[in-house]
Amino acid sequence: MSERHTDDFTGVETTGHEWDGIRELDNPLPRWWQWIFWACVVWSIGYWIVYPAWPLVSGYTKGMFGYSSRGEVAKEIAKAETGMEGQLEQIRQASLEQIRTNANLREFALAGGRSAFAVNCSQCHGSGAQGFKGYPNLNDDEWIWGGTIDAIAYTITHGIRNTEDEDARQSDMPAFGRDGILEKAQINDVAEYVLSMSGQSSDASAAARGKPLFTDNCAACHGENGGGSHEFGAPALNNDLWLYGGDKATIVETISKSRRGVMPAWGKHLDDATVKQLAIYVHSLGGGK
């Protein structure tokens, strides 16, 4: 208990604290201040009755009008969805090309596609569709299964090498090493040839030995010059864009063990309008044909 101190000038007791020689007078509060305190108490009781307030063992007090902030959000989302119905119907009716060339529909589809991409696709392809090892970058102009808007829509709808859709895009690169099709040395030579094809430094004599091996084993899908084929989902090998990596070790690994990327059939999970908006969005990223 601090010493009682009375201010000489006002005759009012101070609180007993001192800051740099300044003391605080302990004047009484105005009475209405206390009323406001009680009014707040009464208000809070009303609040408990009207709104959800107290946590219980399981659940919580719901309040008189069944208000919940989650419910409010659900109402707003429902309202927004009703508001979009007109445009969504137009998207369902229109062809992809019609959507792409109609400014209003395109703007709507791009916005819808962007949000659908963030929810469903970004986990593998990245938030900017930049891709990761094994998951293609959708911004560039190399397409494994085709970069036209219809090809993109087909890939999204049916997916790749999945078991849920009969029409999924299918292809199977042999595991040349594991299945004993090529010897280790031969695989090395083919890898050197692939390096040379993509303009990287390579062992010229090994590449020369690899060339006929490539023609016999790889060219059927990847093309004589390594240009790739959308029909077989065979990536182009004559540029610097790589799905799994373009260094020699990775190329040897790919030839030896094969690669088999899988994508779900989004047509089974998303409605038609969403798939169309996704196709428009992915096509707009810059590499669309």
Added chain:
Amino acid sequence: MQNMGSMLDTAVDAPEVREYDVDAVNRKETRPPLYAPRKKIHPRRTHGFFRSFKWWVMALTLGVYYITPWLRWDRGPGAPDQAVLVDIPGRRFYFFFIEIWPQEFYYIAGLLIMAGLGLFLVTSVVGRAWCGYTCPQTVWTDLFIWVERLVEGDRAARIRLDKAPASASKAAKRLTKYVIWLLIAMGTGGAWVFYFADAPTLFTDLFTGQADTVAYATVGVLTFTTFSLGGLMREQVCTYMCPWPRIQAAMMDEESLTVTYRTDRGEPRKPFEKNADWDQRGDCIDCKACVVVCPMGIDIRDGQQLECITCALCIDACDDVMSKIGRPRGLIDYDSIANDERRRAGEETKLRLFRPRTLFYFGLWGLIGLGMLYVLLTRADLDINVIHDRNPLYTTLSDGSLRNGYTFKILNKAREQRTLMLHASGLHGIKLKVVGSEDMGDSPDPYFTVKPDRLQSFRLLVTVPPGTLKDDAADLRFVLKEINTGQTASYNSLFRGPGQ
């Protein structure tokens, strides 16, 4: 036992028992109360220069407040014709010839800073002039006291009415007063909402029940606050609620003018006597005219006080008395602490308006004002914002060329459609492509058409040939040019790549 209590803390005869000379800290009789009841103040009417000045200020401020939303200003078709309008759904602020977008909120910030510094300046020169003359709390309280006086009479009549037993006429007077207060309060709340929507439309909507719930709620809340703060709370707001009285001491100094009782002239105070020898006594006749007119319920003769809002009504009251008893006016007057000291030292009093503090406040205020004016006069009605994609930073294409993506925003603040041409410079062989405008072909400089009074967003892809970019980034400058007028807007951005 007979010497018990004659010494402090002395041992009594009984061994190891002492007595103490203290008072119980919380003794009922001496314990200060925790809460103090409010004492009602009945300010008497005054006449004089400052009272008239306050009426004029009230007429001006209330006039501006109530009339402004009804002023019209033609901005052409499609635009609101209200001179001052805060269009929140449309995200525009209209002020006569000025139109501000949300992006230009710095104008409002600048105005608020100017208002703050202006308040500092005024306070350092003439004390709490804001509190005494122009604060809405003061203006509305003044108005409400005026109504009270009209209905219930002046100070003496009001005190009598307060003490009178309940009667029909007392109830009638009270009811009349409250109804008029309520109408004023509703008018105040009502005028506020007119700043946020077309006033004539909203006026009819309010009375036909068509207006938005928010409008009614706002009117309701402001009616309540005006009625309770201006009519019922009055001086309690200034003394207990408002932070400004606590802050202002920092802006005042010994040269600041403030409402002051001249102790040197007034004391010793004595009741008025005819044919008095004024050399032997002070000019103050202790008539307490200054006390009864005070809306804050203080005695200015006690010196500067926290409660004093410097409304100067005590000056009017005292001047009136001084002229009646034939003494010079100004016993209570605007004066400074420094002048008081100068008088005591026998020096000339003086008015020092130009002091480092006032010059500093004025200089700062003026600088910001000039800066705002410059920005306002050179405000362009065309602006661009370019945001480089964060992810991916760049894309390598199959032929080795590099591509960057940008979100490109054009702010067309004019009320007409405009055709614009975009040009980018900083690297060789730049190709621009606007997503969703294949029809433009491979034009190096794409055209845009932007709608009037709109912000339009585009996605822009910039591609450069292989080997063009030497480092991991290069400066890229976008220039947007209006075809007809040649007006330009530019933005400096970056082009990124993998580096070497």
